[in-house]
Amino acid sequence: MTRWNAIWLAIVAALLIAVPTVIGNEFYVNMASQVLIYALFALSINMMLGYGGMVSLGHAGYLGLAGYACILLTINGFDQLSAAILALAFSTVMAGFFGMLSLRAPGLGFIMITLALGQIVWGIAYRANDLTGGDNGLRLPARPMPFGIDLNSAPRFYYFALAVVAVALFFIWRFSRSPFGASLMGARDQPRRMSMLGHNVWLIRWLTFVLAGFWGSVASLLFVYYNLFLSPHALGLQQSAEILLMAILGGASSLAGPIVGAAIITLVKNVISSYVERWNTLLGAIFVIVIIFMPYGLVPGCRELWRRIAQRRKPSASKAASEPAA
Amino acid sequence: MAINRRTVIKGALATGVASQAFKIPAAVAQAGPIRIGFLTVKTGPLASGGLQMEQGVTLFFKERGNKLGNRAVELHTADTGGNPAQARTKTQELVERLNVHCLIGPLAAFEALAIDDYIRSTQTPILTVAGAEDITQRKANPWVVRPSATSAQTSHPLGDYAAKDLKFKRVATFGDDFAFGHECVAGFQRTFEDNGGKVVQKLFTPLNAPDYGTYISQLKPNLDAVFTAHAGSNGFKFIKQLREYGNKTQILGGFTPVDESLLQQMGDDALGAITGNWYSAQLEFLGNKKFVEGIQRDFKVDPGVYAAETYLCCEVLEQAVKDAGGKVEDKAAFMKALKTVKVPNTIRGPVSFDELGNVVGNSYIRKVEKKGGKYVNTVIKTYADVGQFWPYKQDEFLKNPVYSRDFPPSKNLEN
Numbered sequence: 244m245t246r247w248n249a250i251w252l253a254i255v256a257a258l259l260i261a262v263p264t265v266i267g268n269e270f271y272v273n274m275a276s277q278v279l280i281y282a283l284f285a286l287s288i289n290m291m292l293g294y295g296g297m298v299s300l301g302h303a304g305y306l307g308l309a310g311y312a313c314i315l316l317t318i319n320g321f322d323q324l325s326a327a328i329l330a331l332a333f334s335t336v337m338a339g340f341f342g343m344l345s346l347r348a349p350g351l352g353f354i355m356i357t358l359a360l361g362q363i364v365w366g367i368a369y370r371a372n373d374l375t376g377g378d379n380g381l382r383l384p385a386r387p388m389p390f391g392i393d394l395n396s397a398p399r400f401y402y403f404a405l406a407v408v409a410v411a412l413f414f415i416w417r418f419s420r421s422p423f424g425a426s427l428m429g430a431r432d433q434p435r436r437m438s439m440l441g442h443n444v445w446l447i448r449w450l451t452f453v454l455a456g457f458w459g460s461v462a463s464l465l466f467v468y469y470n471l472f473l474s475p476h477a478l479g480l481q482q483s484a485e486i487l488l489m490a491i492l493g494g495a496s497s498l499a500g501p502i503v504g505a506a507i508i509t510l511v512k513n514v515i516s517s518y519v520e521r522w523n524t525l526l527g528a529i530f531v532i533v534i535i536f537m538p539y540g541l542v543p544g545c546r547e548l549w550r551r552i553a554q555r556r557k558p559s560a561s562k563a564a565s566e567p568a569a
Numbered sequence: 570m571a572i573n574r575r576t577v578i579k580g581a582l583a584t585g586v587a588s589q590a591f592k593i594p595a596a597v598a599q600a601g602p603i604r605i606g607f608l609t610v611k612t613g614p615l616a617s618g619g620l621q622m623e624q625g626v627t628l629f630f631k632e633r634g635n636k637l638g639n640r641a642v643e644l645h646t647a648d649t650g651g652n653p654a655q656a657r658t659k660t661q662e663l664v665e666r667l668n669v670h671c672l673i674g675p676l677a678a679f680e681a682l683a684i685d686d687y688i689r690s691t692q693t694p695i696l697t698v699a700g701a702e703d704i705t706q707r708k709a710n711p712w713v714v715r716p717s718a719t720s721a722q723t724s725h726p727l728g729d730y731a732a733k734d735l736k737f738k739r740v741a742t743f744g745d746d747f748a749f750g751h752e753c754v755a756g757f758q759r760t761f762e763d764n765g766g767k768v769v770q771k772l773f774t775p776l777n778a779p780d781y782g783t784y785i786s787q788l789k790p791n792l793d794a795v796f797t798a799h800a801g802s803n804g805f806k807f808i809k810q811l812r813e814y815g816n817k818t819q820i821l822g823g824f825t826p827v828d829e830s831l832l833q834q835m836g837d838d839a840l841g842a843i844t845g846n847w848y849s850a851q852l853e854f855l856g857n858k859k860f861v862e863g864i865q866r867d868f869k870v871d872p873g874v875y876a877a878e879t880y881l882c883c884e885v886l887e888q889a890v891k892d893a894g895g896k897v898e899d900k901a902a903f904m905k906a907l908k909t910v911k912v913p914n915t916i917r918g919p920v921s922f923d924e925l926g927n928v929v930g931n932s933y934i935r936k937v938e939k940k941g942g943k944y945v946n947t948v949i950k951t952y953a954d955v956g957q958f959w960p961y962k963q964d965e966f967l968k969n970p971v972y973s974r975d976f977p978p979s980k981n982l983e984n
Contacts, residue, residue, distance in 0.1 A: 269666075270666040273665070277658065379748050382685070470654055472686070474682070476654075477654055512655065517659075522612070523612050
């Protein structure tokens with residue numbers, strides 16, 4: 244199975260790298276970059292949602308914290324690299340603080356506190372006219388030039404985003420397979436047993452919250468670099484909910500799920516909406532259908548479907564093959 | 570007829586083909602069609618305005634037989650959802666995938682600001698309807714022309730009128746709590762106070778406020794008028810509630826509150842309201858009469874300011890295309906034609922543009938009256954050739970910060 248996984252990985256990587264040459268048209272390359280950015284948002288929220296069972300409705304708040312910090316620092320004379328590092332540091336520290344507040348309450352309380360925190364960030368962005376430009380938003384003067392590479396062309400930005408997402412994906416994959424990831428899943432399923440075994444459940448959750456906040460902030464920087472513009476509309480409740488839905492639609496219990504969910508929602512919203520006037524209805528219908536037929540999301544659902552088909556085709560062989568893998 | 574699966578598929582195919590055929594008008598002009606990208610809002614809370622914008626554009630190209638000058642037109646409509654990031658993506662689609670020659674729209678100021686740098690970098694001419702002051706002021710974009718008005722452009726004459734002609738002294742202002750509301754109120758406050766009036770209360774209400782009761786009950790009893798800069802259905806709600814509370818104060822307003830598209834439903838509540846606007850469905854120009862008839866015939870509604878502004882954009886575009894000899898491919902020359910265009914007979918009267926791309930044209934003071942069982946905005950005074958800086962000088966005006974909640978400073982507040 245691992246050999247198959249490696250082959251699959253190589254194929255997917257080759258496809259992703261080939262995207263700009265295959266597609267050609269600048270618009271669709273930009274679309275692919277946007278899918279990557281939202282995929283990173285969904286991946287980061289999924290660290291909490293999928294592995295930790297913590298539902299957050301304030302994830303777009305990091306878009307505000309990291310995004311505004313980065314733009315304000317750049318405008319006030321910092322170079323792009325230090326602005327990015329400081330923005331990430333600021334946003335991650337805030338994530339630590341937000342984590343302390345939200346983790347005081349379990350379950351529904353956690354959702355409501357993250358919602359409130361996200362709305363506070365939104366409210367400040369909306370109201371603090373002198374700082375954030377209020378409703379009119381702020382503009383980032385230019386995209387950064389890492390190692391002197393100009394990121395203004397669509398394919399180059401795509402590769403930049405792809406590299407960042409690849410690093411994040413590797414990190415999150417290692418995270419989910421690590422002992423820490425296992426203890427997080429333990430804290431999700433059996434918190435009382437875990438604390439009896441000597442694990443500090445609160446600390447495990449808090450660290451996850453901060454890590455999710457960090458990767459959310461990285462995605463935010465990509466978002467700002469891509470759009471070169473940030474206004475309070477981008478960090479409202481709707482955005483938080485959309486990120487959450489991406490993870491749920493694709494399948495929160497899997498690594499690839501949030502990426503698939505992000506791709507579907509972004510494409511329906513931006514590409515299909517040119518042809519289908521009622522694209523909101525279409526999106527709603529997709530959700531309902533997925534929830535009815537694949538309650539765990541698209542990726543786990545398709546995997547299950549594939550397993551069933553394979554089993555039906557050669558019942559004896561697949562049983563023997565699947566046993567050692569499991 | 571029994572509907573089996575095959576007929577359904579056939580039907581679906583037929584509609585698909587038909588919609589494709591209608592979307593791309595058969596056009597074999599000499600240099601191919603002029604491609605126009607139209608950014609509007611079809612989903613979300615701003616959709617009612619976006620729908621009317623579409624009515625204006627649809628009517629115009631229907632009247633002209635899908636032609637500008639002697640070149641055919643290919644119109645591409647995109648739904649921004651009233652969301653800045655989506656507006657940007659849609660603009661990219663129009664420019665990069667569909668190679669449009671120019672853009673019309675978008676509706677909201679924050680959408681226009683979100684695509685501002687993209688417009689610059691791709692050098693795409695755009696006729697905007699958004700009010701955001703700075704697009705044609707402190708951060709003027711050389712690729713923008715605005716044939717309608719900035720947020721405060723028609724508030725300036727109204728402030729002047731309220732102070733000089735109506736001799737009002739004490740006014741309370743209301744507005745939606747976003748950039749358009751702030752700018753619209755600020756323009757009124759500035760000319761009103763410069764001419765001896767006092768803004769004694771200044772209240773901003775959240776965009777999605779379900780109820781204005783708590784704000785209305787704060788109003789002082791000894792006011793000459795209440796100025797409202799609420800947009801869309803908020804203006805409707807606000808005026809209705811004001812009257813329900815038994816408050817009979819004179820209503821003044823910016824160019825959004827007593828829009829013709831909502832006026833009939835507002836009924837007697839709106840009677841007597843005096844607003845500043847660059848348009849009224851009552852204007853006696855020949856072009857406007859035709860426009861009003863067309864909208865009433867095709868869409869069974871009265872045209873409001875949203876339908877009028879996109880129609881106006883098309884009128885300006887048509888003249889500029891003629892001036893440029895139909896050569897829209899030469900961006901610089903086409904943009905120059907757009908900025909120097911003079912259209913003597915638009916639905917709002919004669920228009921021309923200042924060097925920053927903003928319109929110079931008539932500004933009207935209108936009063937809601939009942940004529941023949943119908944509520945209308947009668948023009949009671951015309952300020953001719955009002956530009957975005959009127960009555961101030963451009964360089965002095967631009968030295969000040971952009972209009973906001975805090976500028977101009979309110980010195981006369983009493984609460």
